[in-house]
Amino acid sequence: MNLSEIVDHAAETMPEHTALVFEDRKISYAELQRAVNKLSNALVKASVKKGDRVALIMPNTPQFVITYFAAIRIGAVAVTLNPVSTVHELSHYFAECKPTAVVCKSDQAAKIHQLKVPGDYARTIISTEPVSGALSFDEAQQDSPDKFQAADLTADDPAVIIFTAGLLGRALGATLSHGNLQSNSVMLRDQCNGGPEQRGLALIPLFHASGHARG
Helix, strand or coil: CCCHHHHHHHHHHCCCCEEEEEEEEEHHHHHHHHHHHHHHHHHHHCCCCCCCCEEEEEECCCHHHHHHHHHHHCCCEEEEECCCCCCCHHHHHHHHHHCCEEECCHHHHHHHHCCCCCCCCCHHHHHECCCCCCCCHHHHHHCCCCCCCCCCCCCCCCCEEEEEECCCCCCCCCEEEHHHHHHHHHHHHHHHHCCCCCCCCCCCCCCHHHHHCCC
């Protein structure tokens, strides 16, 4: 199983149905699937492979959702980080998770360039806005095919790493599998009697466990 296949299922059964609403923009499931596939191809072109970590350092935006599904689609592990993290905090997170690629806002891209990390960390930086030293999100998708077969994974394969609050010391990365996240989704659907006509408001930051696992 691959959790990203829920996007494929929705795109096949209700392609024009709204998947995301952000400010005055609506994105259908068919559009979301194409965007996820394009970024998946871009990440593979950047030599991101199964088991690699892809750090997401963004607020609640469509780019977060697209990157999240693209990372797990290729079998990589999404590492969701607080978009207001300091250089010191990022240094710790990067040393722990060793991300191959980073997708972030332009202000975070500037912070990443300040980090003293080995050259094999953050080989690829994709920024949601044009900024020096990073590939823009639009450029990454521009020449990429919109078809991508999700990696064949098991329910026990890791999907995401979420760092704890670190109240008693340094933050630790907690891993959730594809099966864990699917169970969360099914539980939320059943508890809320969820269906295609319902909408969920993402008030909690998506980088947080309660945000992206249930958002």
